[in-house]
Amino acid sequence: MGKYFSQYCSFVITKHWQLANLPQTFQIIDSDDQLSVLKQVIKSLELDDKVLTPRQAQHFINTRKDHGLRAKDLVAEEGDAWHNRMLHIYTAYEARCQQTGSVDFAELLLRCYELWRDNPSLLAYYQQRFQYILVDEFQDTNPLQYNWLQLLAGQSGQLFVVGDDDQSIYGFRNASAANLANFNQEFPQVQLIRLEQNYRSTGTILEVANTLIARNDQRLGKNLWTQASAGEPIFLYTAYSEMDEARFVAEKVQAYSGQRQEMAILYRTTAQSRLFEEELLQRSIPYRIYGSLRFYERLEIKDMLAYLRLLHHRDDDGAFERIVNTPKRGIGEKTLETLRSIARQQEISLWQAAQHAIETQQLKARASSTLTVFLDLIQQFDEQIKALSLHEKIKHLKTYTGLVAHYQKESKEEAQRRLENLDELINAARQFEQRRSNLPAATTEEANPPIVDILTEFLAHTALEAGEGQGNEWEDCVQLMTLHAAKGLEFEMVFLVGLEENLFPHQNSLDESKLEEERRLCYVGITRARRYLYLCHSETRYRYGNREFGTPSRFIREMPTELIQAVRLSNSIVSPLKSWMALAKGKLHRGERVKHKQFGEGVVLNYEGQGDYARVQIKFASGNKWLMMAYAQLEKLY
DNA sequence: ACTCGTAGGATTTTT
DNA sequence: TCCTACGAGT
Secondary structure, eight states: OHHHHHHHHHHHHHHTTTTTTOOTTOEEOOHHHHHHHHHHHHHHTTOOTTTSOHHHHHHHHHHHHHTTOOGGGOOOOTTOHHHHHHHHHHHHHHHHHHHHTEEOHHHHHHHHHHHHHHOHHHHHHHHHHOSEEEESSGGGOOHHHHHHHHHHHTTTOEEEEOOOGGGOOOGGGTOOTHHHHHHHHHSTTOOOOOOOBOSSSOHHHHHHHHHHHTTOSSOOOOOOBOSSOOOSOEEEEEESSHHHHHHHHHHHHHHOOSOGGGEEEEESSGGGHHHHHHHHHHTTOOEEESOSSOGGGSHHHHHHHHHHHHHHOTTOHHHHHHHTTSSOOSOOHHHHHHHHHHHHHHTOOHHHHHHHHHHTTOSOHHHHHHHHHHHHHHHHHHHHHTTSOHHHHHHHHHHHSSHHHHHHTTOHHHHHHHHHHHHHHHHHHHHHHHHHHHSOSSSOTTTSOTTSOHHHHHHHHHHHOOOTTSOOOOTTOEEEEEHHHHTTOOEEEEEEOOOBTBBTTBGGGOSHHHHHHHHHHHHHHHTTEEEEEEEEEESEEEETTEEEEOOBOHHHHTSOGGGEEEOSSOHHHHHHHHHHHHHGGGGOOTTOEEEETTTEEEEEEEEESSGGGOEEEEEEEETTEEEEEEEEEGGGGO
């Protein structure tokens, strides 16, 4: 998995930082940080960030890096101004990162690759250290990782890779299943072992998966089979709304008599998790959610880490920018701009620029004094926490930075969550320290090297880990996660939700090449299930502030119908309701109270359009509890 | 320097 | 609906 590549490369270049041409204090930046660096770079080049968006630049750069290409390896293309300007940005970005000692995710790999490539004796050392190499999920490697492995394996290295081209779902990160095909040709004496017998799922689930994935053109080709019986049919639920979808799933979860952690709710986008969370919470069903917002990417965590970083290393400009005015201290954009320009001119860090600006009185009195307060504050903290352990440092900063009060300004509830997260960070730090000190003192020189202090290690850890070790209480919890996070896992019962056009397949992935990856994603989802598979989609969904009518995902249509059993509320309920709405359409105005003999009182929430082309949305209540929402597109009734 | 209002956009998946 | 960028007012 990609994670281990990054972790190991981080380890290697930390150890050989001089050879890798990095400052010892280099810092790993995540995609958000990378984006803000690019924003600044584009601005400093005085380019139009509407035509050359930071996002495009990020994509441009990461794609090249994942192919092992630096800016100097690329050539300007005549007539392609956009490309050439991107190249310009790439060059400036590399210089900027080098100057600030920032290393993005792709850079970790690239540095390590170049380090080995350019230092044969070092490479030889690592080659003899790893005589046998096993790579799992090989279809998720990108070209750079492939070359990295080739380098490490060398001529005599024993390399064993496992992969499934039908589960290649990281194309957006430049992973390529072609690596799997190339492997056969580029390594001498490859022995290929095909695994087509499946020991996990029922025959029905496999048949559905096989039929679906057969639609893809770009395949090495295989057909899974099993000795197991056909098992249950696949169930399909058509919900009225996303709330109804969540309700349905929660009821099934509640009714299940087996272990709860054997159930998983899988969705395409993280945003979909919220409704399921709410529904499960209401019913007091324990659940565990994987990486909703990654722990270490949360604002409060990043703020706190920025304090730690700046305290550790005054020249960390990213950290400086982040906290210089968080909480608000009256240091504004203008002051900062002055500092940035001084820093750029004299090739010094923002911290040094600040000191310099104050000494040489280049700032207005007010800016100068607020800035002095900040510099002194950091120095004070430095004194105060010097002797403390890592988690005590964070605790100290939590109380004295004023971050707490700062968060409380937005909203009480938000602040509460942020505080809890900060406590969680303290916990994580404590655990990290314990694990660190529990390591056997003298194993190999690699396992436990005193190369860097614990803080640096912890910071690298926070940059590379999602922070999933938190909250160990996941026994007996329903598992909620994105389809991407589900790869490699299996469950007795799987709910595949939000199977609607423009959501899954996602609206940004509708062209043919991307569509195949979406289909593989669906294939991954299906094959997570051992026995029970529920497919869910909703007729309507709230999007951008409107309720929109959607169509079922093409992937549902691409599965064999005879294996799918619809479990939608029976037609005996649905049709009378729809015809009633059609009859009542003249009277259905927004806000109107209505009465239905079966569903009782309701209220018309929405009425769009006119006459037969109207879309109506009614909310029915039974007693004081909302029973269901009904939607109808009246034109469909005729 | 900060706060508040309005307009416009919507970019999904992860190390 | 919710986020962001930008401008006016304090």
